[in-house]
Amino acid sequence: MEHPEQPLAGAYFVPAPSCWPALGALALFCLGLGAALAVNAMAWGGGLLLLGALCLLRMLVGWFGDVIGENQQGCYRQQEDLSFRWGMGWFIFSEVMLFAACFGVLFWLRLVALPTLGSLDYKWLYPDFSPSWPLQTAPQPTQSYRAMEAWGLPAFNTLILLTSGATLTWAHWGLLQGRRRQLQAGLLCTFSLGGLFLLLQAFEYHHAWTAWRLTLSAGAYGMTFYLLTGLHGLHVLLGSLILLVVWRRVRRGHFDRQHHFAFEAAAWYWHFVDVVWLLLFVLVYCL
Amino acid sequence: MDLASNTAHGMVSAHKPQGLARWLFATNHKDIGSMYLWFAFCMFLVGGVLALCIRAELFSPGLQFFQPELFNQLTTLHGLIMVFGAIMPAFTGLANWMLPLMIGAPDMAFARMNNWSFWLLPPAMTLLLLSFIVPGGAAAAGWTLYAPLSVQLGMGMDLTIFAIHILGISSIMGAINIVVTIINLRAPGMRMMNMPMFAWASLITAYLIIAVMPVLAGAVTMVLADRHFGSHFFNAAGGGDPVLYQHVFWFFGHPEVYIMALPAFGIVSQVIPTFARKPLFGYSSMVYATSSIGVLSFMVWAHHMFVTGMPATAQLFFMYATMLIAVPTGVKVFNWIATMWQGSMSFETPMLFAIGFILLFTIGGLSGVTLSVAAVDVQLHGSYYVVAHFHYVLVAGALFSLFSAVYYWFPKMTGRMYVERLGQLHFWWSLLWFNVTFFPMHFLGLAGMPRRIPDYALQFTDFNRIASIGAFMFGLGQLIFLVNILYSLRHGKTAPQQPWEGANTLEWQIPTPAPYHSFNPPPQLETAENGVVLSMRDSGQA
Numbered sequence: 061m062e063h064p065e066q067p068l069a070g071a072y073f074v075p076a077p078s079c080w081p082a083l084g085a086l087a088l089f090c091l092g093l094g095a096a097l098a099v100n101a102m103a104w105g106g107g108l109l110l111l112g113a114l115c116l117l118r119m120l121v122g123w124f125g126d127v128i129g130e131n132q133q134g135c136y137r138q139q140e141d142l143s144f145r146w147g148m149g150w151f152i153f154s155e156v157m158l159f160a161a162c163f164g165v166l167f168w169l170r171l172v173a174l175p176t177l178g179s180l181d182y183k184w185l186y187p188d189f190s191p192s193w194p195l196q197t198a199p200q201p202t203q204s205y206r207a208m209e210a211w212g213l214p215a216f217n218t219l220i221l222l223t224s225g226a227t228l229t230w231a232h233w234g235l236l237q238g239r240r241r242q243l244q245a246g247l248l249c250t251f252s253l254g255g256l257f258l259l260l261q262a263f264e265y266h267h268a269w270t271a272w273r274l275t276l277s278a279g280a281y282g283m284t285f286y287l288l289t290g291l292h293g294l295h296v297l298l299g300s301l302i303l304l305v306v307w308r309r310v311r312r313g314h315f316d317r318q319h320h321f322a323f324e325a326a327a328w329y330w331h332f333v334d335v336v337w338l339l340l341f342v343l344v345y346c347l
Numbered sequence: 348m349d350l351a352s353n354t355a356h357g358m359v360s361a362h363k364p365q366g367l368a369r370w371l372f373a374t375n376h377k378d379i380g381s382m383y384l385w386f387a388f389c390m391f392l393v394g395g396v397l398a399l400c401i402r403a404e405l406f407s408p409g410l411q412f413f414q415p416e417l418f419n420q421l422t423t424l425h426g427l428i429m430v431f432g433a434i435m436p437a438f439t440g441l442a443n444w445m446l447p448l449m450i451g452a453p454d455m456a457f458a459r460m461n462n463w464s465f466w467l468l469p470p471a472m473t474l475l476l477l478s479f480i481v482p483g484g485a486a487a488a489g490w491t492l493y494a495p496l497s498v499q500l501g502m503g504m505d506l507t508i509f510a511i512h513i514l515g516i517s518s519i520m521g522a523i524n525i526v527v528t529i530i531n532l533r534a535p536g537m538r539m540m541n542m543p544m545f546a547w548a549s550l551i552t553a554y555l556i557i558a559v560m561p562v563l564a565g566a567v568t569m570v571l572a573d574r575h576f577g578s579h580f581f582n583a584a585g586g587g588d589p590v591l592y593q594h595v596f597w598f599f600g601h602p603e604v605y606i607m608a609l610p611a612f613g614i615v616s617q618v619i620p621t622f623a624r625k626p627l628f629g630y631s632s633m634v635y636a637t638s639s640i641g642v643l644s645f646m647v648w649a650h651h652m653f654v655t656g657m658p659a660t661a662q663l664f665f666m667y668a669t670m671l672i673a674v675p676t677g678v679k680v681f682n683w684i685a686t687m688w689q690g691s692m693s694f695e696t697p698m699l700f701a702i703g704f705i706l707l708f709t710i711g712g713l714s715g716v717t718l719s720v721a722a723v724d725v726q727l728h729g730s731y732y733v734v735a736h737f738h739y740v741l742v743a744g745a746l747f748s749l750f751s752a753v754y755y756w757f758p759k760m761t762g763r764m765y766v767e768r769l770g771q772l773h774f775w776w777s778l779l780w781f782n783v784t785f786f787p788m789h790f791l792g793l794a795g796m797p798r799r800i801p802d803y804a805l806q807f808t809d810f811n812r813i814a815s816i817g818a819f820m821f822g823l824g825q826l827i828f829l830v831n832i833l834y835s836l837r838h839g840k841t842a843p844q845q846p847w848e849g850a851n852t853l854e855w856q857i858p859t860p861a862p863y864h865s866f867n868p869p870p871q872l873e874t875a876e877n878g879v880v881l882s883m884r885d886s887g888q889a
C-alpha cells in the first residue's frame with residue numbers, strides 16, 4: 061500500500077485504495093463454502109475452511125497493520141478518533157443484540173415452552189416429563205446427564221473475570237498517569253486471567269461432556285448451556301487476542317496519555333464480555 | 348464557488364486507480380455506491396427471473412414446468428435474493444452515493460470497511476445460487492426458513508445459512524458506516540434537525556439493521572446446530588419449540604420490513620418537495636414519525652404468528668401495536684400530500700414514481716392494517732392476500748422509490764440526463780402491469796388460494812392467468828429502464844449542475860457529475876429543514 065500523505069488541516073482522513081477488503085471477501089467465501097461442505101462431511105470442506113481462515117488471518121494482520129501505521133503517522137485526529145469511538149460502540153451494540161437473542165431463547169424455553177410441555181395437555185405425549193429447572197431429562201429422554209453447579213468452578217471463573225476487569229482498569233490508570241510498567245503489567249494480568257478463564261472453561265466443558273454426559277443433544281438444558289457459555293467463550297477468546305495485540309503495541313511504545321483509543325476499545329469490549337458473564341452466571345448457572 | 352477544486356490539493360486526490368483495481372480495492376464512496384447499485388440491479392434481474400418461473404408455473408392449474416420441491420426452492424430464493432440481494436444493497440448503495448454529498452461529508456466514515464461491506468455481497472449471493480446445484484437443491488423452506496422444514500432440508504440449507512451469516516456481517520458493517528457518517532461527518536452547519544429526510548431515514552434504518560441482523564444470525568445458527576450438532580432448539584422432543592424459531596425470526600423480520608421501507612420514505616421526502624417546488628410539509632413530524640416507526644417496529648413481530656396459538660392477550664397486544672404503526676405512517680402520507688398541495692408541480696419521471704409510490708404504498712399499508720386484525724388474519728394467513736400485501740409495499744413501495752431515486756440522482760451521478768420519454772414509459776408501463784400482476788392476488792387470497800403451492804383449484808385459473816401475464820409484462824418493462832440507463836450513460840444529454848429547478852439540498856450545489864472527491868475539507872453551511880442549503884462557503888482551512 062502506498063504511504064498516505066499528511067492530510068490537510070480540517071480534512072477527514074480517507075484511506076488509499078486497499079486490497080484487504082477483497083481478500084476478506086475471499087476469506088469469508090472460502091469459510092462459508094468450506095463450512096457448508098464440512099458439516100455435510102464432503103470433500104474439500106476442511107481444506108477450504110483452512111484456506112479461508114488463513115486468508116482471514118492475513119487480512120486482519122494486514123488491515124490492522126495499516127490502521128496502526130496510519131495512526132502512528134498521525135493521520136487520525138479528533139474527528140477520526142470520534143468515528144472509531146462511535147463505530148466500536150455500535151459494534152458492541154450489535155453484540156448486545158446477539159446475546160439478547162440467545163438469552164431470549166433461554167427465557168422462552170424456560171418460561172413458555174417447557175412449562176407447556178410439562179402441562180396436563182402434553183401428558184399423553186410425554187407422561188414422565190417434569191419441567192423443573194435444571195431439567196433432569198429432555199421430554200423424550202436420550203441420555204441421562206448431570207446439570208452444572210454454580211458454586212464450584214463457575215463461581216471461581218466469575219471471580220477471575222471480575223478480577224480481570226479490575227486489573228484492566230488498573231492498567232488504564234497506569235496509562236493515564238504515564239506509568240508504563242503498571243500498564244504493561246496490568247494488561248499482562250488481564251490477558252493471563254482471560255487465558256486462565258478459557259482453560260478452566262475448556263476443562264469444565266470436557267468434564268461436563270464426558271463425565272456428566274451433558275452434551276448438545278441432551279435437550280433444552282444442555283443446548284442452552286452450550287449456546288450461551290460457548291458464545292461467551294468465543295468473545296473472551298477474541299477479547300484476549302485484542303488485549304494481546306494492545307499489549308504488544310504498548311511494548312513498542314505506542315499510545316500516550318491522550319491518544320490510546322485502541323486500548324479503550326479493548327477495555328470496552330472486555331467489560332462488555334464481563335457483564336455478559338455476570339448475566340450468564342446468574343441466569344444460566346444459578347437460577 | 349467551486350468546492351471540487353478545493354480537494355485538488357487534498358491527500359486523497361492522487362489516488363484514482365484505473366481498471367479492475369479501482370473497483371476491487373475501492374475506498375471511494377461513489378465507486379462503492381455504483382457497485383452496490385449495479386449489483387443490486389443484477390440481483391433484481393436474477394430474482395425477477397425466479398419470479399417469472401413461479402408465474403409461469405402458476406399460469407395454469409396442475410404442474411407445468413416444476414416439481415413442487417423445485418417450486419418451493421424458487422419461491423424461497425426469489426424472496427431471499429430480492430430482500431438481501433436487491434432491495435437492501437440498493438438502498439445501501441444509494442446511501443453510499445448520496446449521504447456524503449447531502450450532508451457535506453468527504454466520504455463514508457470507514458472507507459475501507461465500506462468496500463468490505465460491498466465485496467461480501469457477491470460471495471454470499473454466490474453461495475445462495477450455488478445451492479441450486481448441490482444435492483437436495485436450494486433451501487425450500489420459504490424465505491423465512493421456518494423450522495422444522497429448515498432443519499430437515501439438504502445441504503442447500505447450509506449454504507443458505509452461511510450466506511446469511513456473510514450478508515449479516517456485510518449489512519451490519521454497512522449500517523455502522525452509515526450511522527457514524529451521519530453522526531460524526533456532517534459539515535459544520537448541517538444540524539441533525541435540518542438533515543435531509545433521506546439521511547434521517549438512512550440513520551434509523553441503519554440502527555434497525557445493527558439491532559436485528561445479529562438476531563437473524565443467531566436464529567440461523569441455532570438451525571445449523573439443530574441440523575448438524577444434535578441440539579433441539581426447535582424440536583419439542585428435546586424441550587425446544589418450533590414456534591420459538593418464528594419468534595426469533597420475526598423479531599428480526601418485522602424491523603426488516605421497515606429496513607426496506609424507511610429509506611423509501613426518505614427518498615420520497617426528497618423528491619416530492621423538489622417537484623412540488625415547496626418545502627417538505629411537517630419536517631419535524633416526519634422525523635418523529637420515522638423515529639417512532641423505528642421504535643414500534645420492535646414490538647409488533649408476533650402479528651406474523653397469529654395462527655400459532657398465542658394467548659388472546661398476546662394477540663390483542665400485537666394487533667393494537669401493529670395498528671398503532673398506521674399512525675406515524677399516516678402522518679407521512681398526509682405530509683407528502685400536504686407538500687404537493689398547491690405546489691407548482693411538474694411530473695418528471697422521479698416525481699411520477701414518487702407519486703406512484705404514495706398511491707400504491709398506501710394500498711399496501713391499508714391491506715396491512717386489514718391483516719393486523721387477528722380475527723381476519725386467521726383467515727388470510729398464508730394466502731395470496733399476504734403476497735399481494737407485501738408486494739404492494741415492496742415492489743410498488745421500495746422498488747418504485749428506488750427507481751425514483753435513480754432517475755432523480757442519475758444526472759448528479761453521471762453528468763448526463765436520462766431519456767425522459769423512456770422514463771415516462773417505464774413508469775406507466777410498470778404502474779399498469781404491477782397492478783395487473785398483484786391486484787388480482789387480493790381476490791385470490793380472499794377466495795382462499797394458499798401461497799407457496801405450485802398447483803391450485805380450477806376456479807383460481809382466470810386471476811392467476813391475469814397475474815402471470817402482468818408479471819411477464821412487468822418484467823419486460825424493466826428492460827426499458829436498463830436500456831435507458833445504458834443509453835444515457837454514453838449518449839444522454841449533458842446535465843447541468845442543477846437539473847431540477849426545485850432541488851436545493853447540498854448535493855445540487857457541487858458540479859455535475861459529482862467530482863471524484865468532494866467536501867474535503869467540509870464547507871461551512873447554513874441550512875434549513877430537510878437539508879435545504881441557504882448558504883455555503885469554504886471552510887477556509889484548505
